[in-house]
Amino acid sequence: xxxxxxxxxxxxxxxxxxxxxxxxxxxxxxxxxxxxxxxxxxxxxxxxxxxxxxxxxxxxxxxxxxxxxxxxxxxxxxxxxxxxxxxxxxxxxxxxxxxxxxxxxxxxxxxxxxxxxxxxxxxxxxxxxxxxxxxxxxxxxxxxxxxxxxxxxxxxxxxxxxxxxxxxxxxxxxxxxxxxxxxxxxxxxxxxxxxxxxxxxxxxxxxxxxxxxxxxxxxxxxxxxxxxxxxxxxxxxxxxxxxxxxxxxxxxxxxxxxxxxxxxxxxxxxxxxxxxxxxxxxxxxxxxxxxxxxxxxxxxxxxxxxxxxxxxxxxxxxxxxxxxxxxxxxxxxxxxxxxxxxxxxxxxxxxxxxxxxxxxxxx
Amino acid sequence: xxxxxxxxxxxxxxxxxxxxxxxxxxxxxxxxxxxxxxxxxxxxxxxxxxxxxxxxxxxxxxxxxxxxxxxxxxxxxxxxxxxxxxxxxxxxxxxxxxxxxxxxxxxxxxxxxxxxxxxxxxxxxxxxxxxxxxxxxxxxxxxxxxxxxxxxxxxxxxxxxxxxxxxxxxxxxxxxxxxxxxxxxxxxxxxxxxxxxxxxxxxxxxxxxxxxxxxxxxxxxxxxxxxxxxxxxxxxxxxxxxxxxxxxxxxxxxxxxxxxxxxxxxxxxxxxxxxxxxxxxxxxxxxxxxxxxxxxxxxxxxxxxxxxxxxxxxxxxxxxxxxxxxxxxxxxxxxxxxxxxxxxxxxxxxxxxxxxxxxxxxxxxxxxxxxxxxxxxxxxxxxxxxxxxxxxxxxxxxxxxxxxxxxxxxxxxxxxxxxxxxxxxxxxxxxxxxxxxxxxxxxxxxxxxxxxxxxxxxxxxxxxxxxxxxxxxxxxxxxx
Numbered sequence: 094x095x096x097x098x099x100x101x102x103x104x105x106x107x108x109x110x111x112x113x114x115x116x117x118x119x120x121x122x123x124x125x126x127x128x129x130x131x132x133x134x135x136x137x138x139x140x141x142x143x144x145x146x147x148x149x150x151x152x153x154x155x156x157x158x159x160x161x162x163x164x165x166x167x168x169x170x171x172x173x174x175x176x177x178x179x180x181x182x183x184x185x186x187x188x189x190x191x192x193x194x195x196x197x198x199x200x201x202x203x204x205x206x207x208x209x210x211x212x213x214x215x216x217x218x219x220x221x222x223x224x225x226x227x228x229x230x231x232x233x234x235x236x237x238x239x240x241x242x243x244x245x246x247x248x249x250x251x252x253x254x255x256x257x258x259x260x261x262x263x264x265x266x267x268x269x270x271x272x273x274x275x276x277x278x279x280x281x282x283x284x285x286x287x288x289x290x291x292x293x294x295x296x297x298x299x300x301x302x303x304x305x306x307x308x309x310x311x312x313x314x315x316x317x318x319x320x321x322x323x324x325x326x327x328x329x330x331x332x333x334x335x336x337x338x339x340x341x342x343x344x345x346x347x348x349x350x351x352x353x354x355x356x357x358x359x360x361x362x363x364x365x366x367x368x369x370x371x372x373x374x375x376x377x378x379x380x381x382x383x384x385x386x387x388x389x390x391x392x393x394x395x396x397x398x399x400x401x402x403x404x405x406x407x408x409x410x411x412x413x414x415x416x417x418x419x420x421x422x423x424x425x426x427x428x429x430x431x432x433x434x435x436x437x438x439x440x441x442x443x444x445x446x447x448x449x450x451x452x453x454x455x456x
Numbered sequence: 457x458x459x460x461x462x463x464x465x466x467x468x469x470x471x472x473x474x475x476x477x478x479x480x481x482x483x484x485x486x487x488x489x490x491x492x493x494x495x496x497x498x499x500x501x502x503x504x505x506x507x508x509x510x511x512x513x514x515x516x517x518x519x520x521x522x523x524x525x526x527x528x529x530x531x532x533x534x535x536x537x538x539x540x541x542x543x544x545x546x547x548x549x550x551x552x553x554x555x556x557x558x559x560x561x562x563x564x565x566x567x568x569x570x571x572x573x574x575x576x577x578x579x580x581x582x583x584x585x586x587x588x589x590x591x592x593x594x595x596x597x598x599x600x601x602x603x604x605x606x607x608x609x610x611x612x613x614x615x616x617x618x619x620x621x622x623x624x625x626x627x628x629x630x631x632x633x634x635x636x637x638x639x640x641x642x643x644x645x646x647x648x649x650x651x652x653x654x655x656x657x658x659x660x661x662x663x664x665x666x667x668x669x670x671x672x673x674x675x676x677x678x679x680x681x682x683x684x685x686x687x688x689x690x691x692x693x694x695x696x697x698x699x700x701x702x703x704x705x706x707x708x709x710x711x712x713x714x715x716x717x718x719x720x721x722x723x724x725x726x727x728x729x730x731x732x733x734x735x736x737x738x739x740x741x742x743x744x745x746x747x748x749x750x751x752x753x754x755x756x757x758x759x760x761x762x763x764x765x766x767x768x769x770x771x772x773x774x775x776x777x778x779x780x781x782x783x784x785x786x787x788x789x790x791x792x793x794x795x796x797x798x799x800x801x802x803x804x805x806x807x808x809x810x811x812x813x814x815x816x817x818x819x820x821x822x823x824x825x826x827x828x829x830x831x832x833x834x835x836x837x838x839x840x841x842x843x844x845x846x847x848x849x850x851x852x853x854x855x856x857x858x859x860x861x862x863x864x865x866x867x868x869x870x871x872x873x874x875x876x877x878x879x880x881x882x883x884x885x886x887x888x889x890x891x892x893x894x895x896x897x898x899x900x901x902x903x904x905x906x907x908x909x910x911x912x913x914x915x916x917x918x919x920x921x922x923x924x925x926x927x928x929x930x931x932x933x934x935x936x
Binding site: 157158159160161162182204206210214215217218227231232233234235237238239240241242243244245246247248249250251253254255259270271272273274300301320321322323324327328355357358359360361382383384406407408409411426427428429430431432433435436438439440442443455456 | 627
């Protein structure tokens with residue numbers, strides 16, 4: 094019989110560190126949990142012994158409107174943070190799929206991004222400080238609360254997208270952005286993939302490129318223009334697509350198929366990637382970034398073929414959520430990078446007992 | 457300890473006789489970067505390619521000799537100074553632009569490529585490389601990546617780490633690896649992210665793949681005068697508060713403006729207490745709307761004599777004044793000590809007044825020329841090295857200024873790095889645990905400590921912070 098994990102809900106960063114150290118000392122497998130929205134990510138493992146949930150760490154620690162900087166505890170949801178920022182006319186360009194309910198810590202650890210990445214980059218580009226609890230019980234900070242900082246090693250990068258395999262993120266600081274002066278969403282529909290790609294290229298080639306553009310396997314293209322009123326209206330006019338409500342983006346962010354994969358390739362190799370997918374495939378893509386999200390069937394051959402093509406293009410195919418048998422058949426991550434040994438040495442330094450998410454991440 | 461002749465001979469066998477320098481007089485040229493402290497290397501080695509770099513590093517590892525990668529030597533924190541002797545690994549023979557991909561909008565370059573050369577080469581494709589340190593006519597892309605350099609246009613476009621897609625690096629054991637590349641969402645840990653800005657203490661960079669951006673169709677540049685540094689600082693905050701993030705937002709104080717105007721005749725108003733240089737780019741509709749909003753905000757904050765560049769030549773001249781400001785200050789005193797710190801933008805008035813008071817206390821003229829939009833301060837202490845005992849005063853004044861930066865919730869460096877200059881101050885902002893964890897990374901990637909030793913981390917054998925007694929974790933705790 095499989096034993097259910099013990100669930101810890103620490104009330105402070107210090108308590109997270111203590112619980113983590115105790116688990117490490119007892120050699121218990123720990124899974125950090127934020128909103129649980131990315132719980133399908135990673136290789137299939139035995140159930141962990143302890144879940145450390147960050148749900149009680151849900152405060153905005155400080156929001157300086159004038160400095161355009163916000164510090165939060167890791168367990169705050171993206172929606173709660175956006176609501177707090179919006180009151181002061183600001184926002185963070187975080188719009189992950191399988192919303193709502195992502196926590197900031199979970200989002201940073203999973204490395205998930207959404208359509209706005211095209212204009213604003215990923216959190217890698219606007220995370221300015223981090224605080225992490227480590228298996229030896231330490232709490233370590235890096236970065237700071239200013240928008241530009243090169244003091245010491247950029248430890249933030251190690252934890253982004255590491256799926257909690259080096260430590261548990263307990264707090265983060267971000268550079269925030271002013272609410273756009275003007276925000277218009279337009280869409281168009283196309284009969285074929287080629288036409289959809291051509292339409293995307295046309296929009297992406299405008300002198301003021303859209304801030305987000307999504308292409309769907311149905312032939313629909315959704316684009317969002319942010320900027321000054323005159324500039325946005327001129328672009329929308331040149332494109333000639335029909336205006337639609339901004340709520341289209343909220344609906345889009347709710348996509349989170351039961352089984353899906355993320356394909357990432359250099360953006361100029363997206364076209365052959367899409368053309369290479371099965372004809373009946375359901376997907377949505379960010380052509381300006383080079384990412385496709387594909388609703389996969391439990392069909393190892395098809396997914397393996399698509400992964401081979403993505404890796405041949407220099408990219409990757411990662412299972413975002415999939416049945417255990419599919420994960421076992423082809424692995425969640427694909428071919429490990431040539432620097433795997435170095436990554437493993439870093440993992441061993443931070444988590445020598447391998448208690449954090451054992452077997453789930455690349456290292 | 458000087459290097460054994462046998463090691464020099466082995467180095468010559470790797471890179472060729474002419475590409476190892478070990479004559480005492482010749483070495484002197486490589487003892488300094490653009491910071492204040494120098495130290496002689498035992499040998500300067502100029503490799504031609506990654507394989508030679510790897511062979512040199514393997515030799516150094518075998519003999520436990522320090523390796524200090526070096527680009528153009530324009531660094532301002534002593535990152536390229538061979539403080540423990542050893543090999544200065546001079547990367548400037550590796551200066552080819554290997555590829556510019558106009559479709560993928562990337563460039564692959566060797567580390568010795570000069571920053572401005574890359575943007576000039578990209579320009580023929582309508583592209584540019586965004587990070588633009590003031591030393592961009594000389595500094596190299598490899599050095600930029602090692603230091604995570606900034607520049608005026610980083611306010612909107614981000615610093616070097618936001619533009620480096622991948623690198624080929626040589627680790628301390630001589631192994632050569634590619635980290636990251638031009639695909640988003642790489643698998644595994646972001647090694648590239650931690651190597652950028654590691655100041656030569658973790659690896660030697662041998663190739664860099666960078667993102668290029670489309671040149672904006674329109675650029676508008678404006679100069680505005682203010683009665684005081686304080687009013688100009690308020691104007692900076694007000695522009696940002698209005699929801700506008702310009703491409704660049706730079707400030708120069710009266711001391712700087714006087715020197716710049718005497719040298720460049722760019723039409724800077726010398727009677728002003730401070731000037732702001734503001735730039736916005738994009739399509740014409742956008743720059744027009746933004747510039748008119750900015751004018752309004754500046755005027756409401758005592759801005760006057762606003763002048764927009766009418767021609768590209770006029771714009772160039774305005775920027776020549778800004779980017780050449782440090783050189784122009786030579787008219788006031790022959791030597792300078794340029795500091796680098798960042799405060800939350802709203803603390804600019806307080807920190808600038810604190811900096812002014814510190815300068816007055818030490819009777820040293822201070823010129824401020826800096827990236828105001830980011831809160832990235834550059835107090836420039838002017839002095840004459842021939843004045844007896846002045847260096848000690850200059851260092852003390854600099855340390856007090858940095859301390860003030862930290863007390864206002866700021867950071868030790870925005871773009872120059874920690875290097876030799878600020879390593880003793882790291883405990884002001886980082887707890888022993890924070891530093892321990894950074895050192896874990898160092899120990900994994902460079903277990904014998906041959907890569908650029910004596911940098912970034914506080915060195916107990918060297919100078920301590922004069923204000924060490926006042927440090928405390930209180931500062932660290934304030935962050936969270």
